[in-house]
Amino acid sequence: MIVVLVGPPGAGKGTQADLLVDKRGFRKISTGDALRRQIKLGTEVGKKAAEVMKRGDLVSDDILFDVIQEELGSKADENVLLDGYPRNIKQAETLQTIAQERPIQAVVHLDVARDVLIERLSGRRTCPECSATFHVSLNPPKVDGKCDRCGGALVQRPDDSKESVQVRLDVYEKNTKPILDFYRGQGIYKSIDGTGNTQSVFSRLEAVLA
Numbered sequence: 001m002i003v004v005l006v007g008p009p010g011a012g013k014g015t016q017a018d019l020l021v022d023k024r025g026f027r028k029i030s031t032g033d034a035l036r037r038q039i040k041l042g043t044e045v046g047k048k049a050a051e052v053m054k055r056g057d058l059v060s061d062d063i064l065f066d067v068i069q070e071e072l073g074s075k076a077d078e079n080v081l082l083d084g085y086p087r088n089i090k091q092a093e094t095l096q097t098i099a100q101e102r103p104i105q106a107v108v109h110l111d112v113a114r115d116v117l118i119e120r121l122s123g124r125r126t127c128p129e130c131s132a133t134f135h136v137s138l139n140p141p142k143v144d145g146k147c148d149r150c151g152g153a154l155v156q157r158p159d160d161s162k163e164s165v166q167v168r169l170d171v172y173e174k175n176t177k178p179i180l181d182f183y184r185g186q187g188i189y190k191s192i193d194g195t196g197n198t199q200s201v202f203s204r205l206e207a208v209l210a
């Protein structure tokens with residue numbers, strides 16, 4: 001079974017996905033994390049993706065096709081949570097065909113206003129080792145600059161710069177938002193308020209998945 005989390009950058013998809021993994025035993029697939037791993041490894045895919053990601057655009061559907069197929073694997077009986085895929089109609093159609101044996105249980109939209117997203121993203125700090133995220137004022141790490149989970153040195157993601165954030169938000173409006181109607185038409189679309197503290201958003205998420 002598949003659950004898809006959709007939302008603009010900074011909506012908290014990764015954080016909520018991690019909670020679902022911990023509490024409900026899902027396996028999380030983050031295409032952003034998968035691409036960042038390719039960049040770190042210096043692969044051809046990583047080289048192609050790096051520039052595009054840095055400016056905040058979408059990486060090509062061809063590359064994402066390979067990434068999602070590889071990440072999904074062939075274990076049809078496990079529960080999978082998709083964070084960051086699909087991001088346009090073409091990818092949503094691809095997912096229908098490659099995940100036929102695993103029905104999509106729900107597509108949950110995390111709804112957050114643009115000004116809140118900008119505040120969250122501009123102060124976000126990420127651990128390059130384990131992908132945990134923090135915020136300089138809203139959710140600071142216990143030790144300045146260090147990941148609470150693994151001790152890694154926190155960084156600002158290159159695409160969390162002011163310019164890239166604007167591009168990513170525009171790309172979301174233009175390319176990703178249309179998939180909400182696509183799923184609304186299939187009766188599996190749910191929307192929750194993504195503002196407030198992590199735990200209250202998680203309670204809303206659990207309620208729509210119950």
Ligand code: AMP
Nearest residue numbers: 031032053056057058059064084085087
């Ligand atoms: P994320 O970590 O989900 O915010 O993704 C970071 C970046 O990776 C995005 O801004 C895109 O450049 C790229 N990316 C991740 N997932 C996808 C996708 N499904 N389609 C195209 N590009 C993607």
